[in-house]
Amino acid sequence: MFSAKEYELEFFKAHGFERQKCKKCGKFFWSTAQRETCGEPPCDEYTFIGNKVMKKKFSLGEMREFYLTFFEQRDHTRIHRYPVVARWRDDTFFTIASISCFQPWVLAGEVEPPANPLTISQPCIRFNDIDNVGKTGRHLTMFEMMAHHAFNVEGKFIYFKDKTVQLCNDLLLSLGIPQDSITYIESEWSGGGNSGPCFEAVVAGVELATLVFMMYEDTPSGKKEMRMKVVDTGYGLERFVWLSQGKENVYECIFPDLLKRLKNYAAIQKIDPKISAEYSRIAGLMNVETHRDLRELRRRVSEKVSIAYEDLVKLIEPYENLYALLDHTRALTFMLNDGVVPSNVREGYFARLLIRRSLRAMKKLNLDLKLSDVVSFQIDSLARDFKDIKDNASDIIQLVDIEEERYERTVKKGREIVSKFERERKLDLDALIELYDTYGLTPDLVAEFSARKIEIPDDFYIQVAKRHEAAKKVEKKPKLEIPQEIKETKLLYYENPEMKRFKAKVIKKVGNYIILDKTCFYPEGGGQESDKGKISKARVKKVFKIGNVVVHEVENPELIRENEEVECEIDYARRFQLMQHHTATHIINGAARRVLGNHVWQAGAHKSESIARLDITHHSSLTKEEIKAIEDLSNKVVKEKRKVIIEFLERNKAEQKYGFRIYQGGVVPGKILRIVTIEDWDTEACGGTHLSNTADVGEIKIIRAKRIQDGVIRLEFKAGKAAEKYKKE
Ligand SMILES: [Zn+2]
Ligand SMILES: [Zn+2]
Structure with missing residues (x-):
């Protein structure tokens, strides 16, 4: 329960609103009119059907445009819609609200919002009412949530409660809705460990908008103020259209x-x-x-x-x-x-x-x-x-x-x-x-x-x-505890992917595991197997990452002492083959999309020294002709000697520049993304090691294509030396 103070706004006082209590449900609400009830069903029923509530009838397109323009004229930046599939999140499949677009990175303070304040009309998909769709006059599995959001942090205050309600109220008035017929019902919101007060804006028996003020973190010791205070609003586009037309149900209007x-x-x-x-x-x-x-x-x-x-x-x-x-x-x-x-x-x-x-x-x-x-x-x-x-x-x-x-x-x-x-x-x-x-x-x-x-x-x-x-997330248990004082390993393979030898200092040794201050050994990740080689005289069997720390698993740890300076060497023949396979994966992914259609996404990948595979989403088994077409197109890209460009971009910038197709390998954490582009062919966020030109990939040979599950095709292939060897056999 939030105290009454949370809902007392200067805006209400200045505009003649009074706090009243609903005689039926007991909720508090604000209105300029004297009312018995709060205005929301079941306390009040729809009064807009067959009545004129707004100044004109709007279609979906007109209403959306009216809304976005209204907020643009009031210093908000219009943001293009996000996909309905929430590929940037690992906890939900679909975008269920406009704020989903900014979770978790923006709300966690890791990434700047794409604009601040911003306005958006976001298509959302929800299945929790699917059996009611068509039957109640109002339920939908897809709806557009129009919204204006502001992200307030210390030193950068945008706006909060007063201006939010003011903007909402001005919008409703500008649509010709009489002030006396608007009520703001006091309510509470909570989700994902956060909470805050909220208002439901109700007109003619319909909740048109929800104005949420995310401002508290719910901790075991009570509510704590969030570092970032977020204005999270939601205006149902379809409801606005329904209200403007006053037809018998929402479907007839949209x-x-x-x-x-x-x-x-x-x-x-x-x-x-x-x-x-x-x-x-x-x-x-x-x-x-x-x-x-x-x-x-x-x-x-x-x-x-x-x-x-x-x-x-x-x-x-x-x-x-x-x-x-x-x-x-x-x-x-x-x-x-x-x-x-x-x-x-x-x-x-x-x-x-x-x-x-x-x-x-x-x-x-x-x-x-x-x-x-x-x-x-x-x-x-x-x-x-x-x-x-x-x-x-x-x-x-x-x-x-x-x-x-x-x-x-x-x-x-x-x-x-x-x-x-x-x-x-x-x-x-x-x-x-x-x-x-x-x-x-x-x-x-x-x-x-x-x-x-x-x-x-x-x-x-x-x-x-x-x-x-049920959540997509799978938690993996780390193999060892990294001591707190070790923060991150410097990654030399990003600085120079052709580096074969390097010197480093052993900063920790636990059993078979060695941690260096810097390394050129690529740890397994993004479907690419790890490098092998030697640290001093000890053989490196496997390399993996825990957080930002690279851990080397060696065969004979007794040959290495903590704190010593060591000579290291990676097995570069293996690395080069892995880079060929990895770069080929991007090429084939782009080729498959061009041959089979835009629905093709990477569903998984694995690159070993001898063979690689790429799983793609596709509806049917591939024909011989399709496989051949993908292979031919891939080899054409190799012959065209296209550049492979690596850039580090802020998440927002990367999404704006390349779209959501960059998330081919699934969710990528962090503020800065490593973007790998094969010139005019394919762009993905990827942390692997790649060649700098497609020419170095050598010939690509698709060995097999099979349907591994409904809607997913696995392509097995070899590139470079591995492909040459295969052809000889
Ligand atoms: Zn009520
Ligand atoms: Zn890659």
Whole structure:
């Protein structure tokens, strides 16, 4: 609980706001009008449906532009959206809020924000309400969070509570919303070990914005003020548009063209907008979570509009399917555009989930279209505001078509699988999840194939999504404790990748492990095996990094004494071969993307002396022709003698200059990134050792390509001497 003082703002005092207590929920709120209630459901219901709340009707594009321009005119810098796949984070798959873009690096104070203050409209994806989408008039799996953020540190104060509320209030007024109809409800926010007071800005029964002031760290001894105080706001673009149009539900406002097209195809019975409006209004008052809630919602609507329950259901179900289809295909388009390949693991799992649910919705609607037709309608309508989606259109369509074919095959086999399953065990929740996860059979499909009545939990998809959202992070235990006084090893292989011999001082010896003050031995990392060689007379077997310290594992440690100066030599033939394989990995990655499409991302890599492999995301096994094309293109790049350029860039600058494709190898920690560019071919953040020109890679030979898991292809290859040797054998 935060004290009342946290919410007392000069702004409120100066503008005639009064602190009042809601008679229904007991929450405190600020308003210029005298009110009984706080304004938010369930204390108050939607009053905007069929009413004019804003000065005009906005489309998504118009509203987004209005918002961003408003903040630009008030000294904020407009920031381009981030991908919906959070590749810079190792704790979540998707971007779930605008602040996600700046976590963890900016909030940890390690990286400067891209601008300060800034404004952004960030597409976000969340699966925690997926079963409600289409049914409540308001839920979406994808939405845009418009935001203005300020990052305040000592010596650099931007703005905090007063100005935040003032900006929000001015925005609402400039949209023609009367001051008296705005309430600011006092609330609390906490997450990730931080917390702070917040306001919910409510208009006409809808929470339009959340204004969070991240300012405390929650420690065992209580709340401590954060070094950086963050203004974290979130304004729901779709809600703003809904409010401006006052239509019966959010979907009718954000998908006007698509609905017109699809309603024609689906030939569904017209519904009186008054019924849908009543539906959204009552749903707005309820927290619809289970089937029972949904039945209750429908019962209340049928009473209110005097239509028999069954007739109402018959009338609204097609609309629910249509709305879900449109929401899902929009989210899907963004995911595929931003580099997700549908599969049964990681991010790909969620893309497939949306595809299968969309296909079921289409089946129920009896739509005589392919899913890719609907996706291509989406692309047409999104292309106006998101140019990159237009550019990737053919790639996106192809991914969807392949998935649809796969689904049809699944359905064909489904009946057999279900009856076999049924003979062996009960079709309970675990069985349903297994049938979905392993065979891709959705529960309603299972119900269709099963002879018995199947209980499908209302939140089935929320449950399966949750199981797959479990953190990506894997903690590894270090092999030894590094003494505190040892901070970092100087890395000579970055200064000169061709260095073969060097002198260094032994600063610590623990068992077989040697720590030097500086080293040219490359420690294993980024899929590249470590160097071998000698420290004094002792053989180096393996080298690895713990934090910023390089540890050498030697065979005969008795030959080395602490504090002595030692002569070191790396096995340069091995190193050179590793550099050839490593540089070839970047070349092949770029070639695969050009041959197969923009959805290709590195999913893993390993470079040893004798052979290397690169795992890429791709939907199908590779044909001989595709493998040949990738190999030929790679060798062309070798022959073209392209330069390999290394630069150290601040994270922001690197992202701005090269985009998020730099995170091919996954999450890279730290403020400064080491960026490796093969001239006009490929750019990645990479800590490995590379050759300085592609010519030195020598011939590249792809030995094998195989599908190692759903959506991932492994390319095994050799380069340089290893390739020559292979050809002779
Ligand atoms: Zn209330
Ligand atoms: Zn590299």
